[in-house]
Amino acid sequence: MLRPANKGYNNGYHYHHQNGGGGSLSRRGNRVRRSRDYGGGDGSATTRVSASDRDMPPPPPPPPTDFDMAYFHSYAHVGIHEEMIKDRVRTETYRAAVMQHQNYIAGKVVVDVGCGTGILSIFCAQAGAKRVYAVDASDIAVQANEVVKANNLSDTVIVLHGRIEDVEIDEEVDVIISEWMGYMLLYESMLGSIITARDRWLKPGGLILPSNATLYMVPITHPDRYTESIDFWRNVYGIDMSAMLPLAKQCAFEEPSVETISGENVLTWPHVVKHVDCYTITSHELESVTTSFKFKSMMRAPFHGFAFWFDVEFSSPAIFPTDNNAPSSVIESPTDHPIDGSQRKKRANPNEALVLSTAPEDPPTHWQQTLIYFYDPIEVEQDQVISGSVTLSQSKENPRFMNIHLEYASGGRAYVKESVMR
Numbered sequence: 030m031l032r033p034a035n036k037g038y039n040n041g042y043h044y045h046h047q048n049g050g051g052g053s054l055s056r057r058g059n060r061v062r063r064s065r066d067y068g069g070g071d072g073s074a075t076t077r078v079s080a081s082d083r084d085m086p087p088p089p090p091p092p093p094t095d096f097d098m099a100y101f102h103s104y105a106h107v108g109i110h111e112e113m114i115k116d117r118v119r120t121e122t123y124r125a126a127v128m129q130h131q132n133y134i135a136g137k138v139v140v141d142v143g144c145g146t147g148i149l150s151i152f153c154a155q156a157g158a159k160r161v162y163a164v165d166a167s168d169i170a171v172q173a174n175e176v177v178k179a180n181n182l183s184d185t186v187i188v189l190h191g192r193i194e195d196v197e198i199d200e201e202v203d204v205i206i207s208e209w210m211g212y213m214l215l216y217e218s219m220l221g222s223i224i225t226a227r228d229r230w231l232k233p234g235g236l237i238l239p240s241n242a243t244l245y246m247v248p249i250t251h252p253d254r255y256t257e258s259i260d261f262w263r264n265v266y267g268i269d270m271s272a273m274l275p276l277a278k279q280c281a282f283e284e285p286s287v288e289t290i291s292g293e294n295v296l297t298w299p300h301v302v303k304h305v306d307c308y309t310i311t312s313h314e315l316e317s318v319t320t321s322f323k324f325k326s327m328m329r330a331p332f333h334g335f336a337f338w339f340d341v342e343f344s345s346p347a348i349f350p351t352d353n354n355a356p357s358s359v360i361e362s363p364t365d366h367p368i369d370g371s372q373r374k375k376r377a378n379p380n381e382a383l384v385l386s387t388a389p390e391d392p393p394t395h396w397q398q399t400l401i402y403f404y405d406p407i408e409v410e411q412d413q414v415i416s417g418s419v420t421l422s423q424s425k426e427n428p429r430f431m432n433i434h435l436e437y438a439s440g441g442r443a444y445v446k447e448s449v450m451r
Contacts, residue, residue, distance in 0.1 A: 110146045114146070142223055331407070335400070
């Protein structure tokens, strides 16, 4: 399981036991959707299934797996949604994005993919949306329905309880909004639900919020973390417990860790691992992502591992292509990139693009940064080159998990690190 650096109930990870003893570890809330009760029923969240007008309907989606069900169940816990909503950077940026794009939303039809408690749907309703379909596969949809009723928005916001693959919406939509980003951007594979909603319902020229995302990586130094987790065992109340070091390193650094670092921990300029255009990305492209990197250290320091973070942008569709059948404009970092690794994406119009960033130099969010530590640090000199490649692939065990394969070299030595986010 992906373990946050600090112990306890934090970082958005909460373990929930299932009937029969199973469980899941997940980040923030996946979403659900309740069907509007046109027949004057009790207003509870129910899946709405409607007849299709298509002459040749698509084949039915595969049923949810046990992993899917555990994932949805984990998002029924109010603590996950509380943490997300209390993340002011996240929530206020989304509200600002809705108001910035009010001309695209007012009088239009919106689908909120993974609505959780329904706050983004309500923002859209407040911006004048004609109708909002709030979709979530978790039982939090029941509470979302009550929140909608309490705010007298039942005529506008239709909560649908079910997977995005299963629910039916009998009209095209003008806007898709979702907070789909997982740790390290792609963990949880929720972006696939956005792709499904886009391909099923979005009108040509429609708006997707956020419109694109960029995942970054950078070498880091973090001696305090290494001292706290490893060097502690060298002298414990005067007792030599260094025999614990191999196990301590394995437990502390075998899997990715979610932590907050600062700019002081960063050794180089960041490198773009993946740029995602939400208007054109395909599910197939998310199965495996590979990029080569080449950094130059800005200082002499112990090199402890790599940090990953992401930005998302909220841009109007005029900046992006809207033909869902067009070739994807996903940008993967080329092999012949600049030696400093600097590949921060240039925005089409920085004055218009609203950005939600999880970078170390920006205000902290509940995503923090994702750290992959080495078992032993590598001493690097100023201007020393760090090169290699990273591959992020969906786990065959569970596509919501992520396999991370790192190959890196510095100072004439080569290394390999395998990790799994689960």
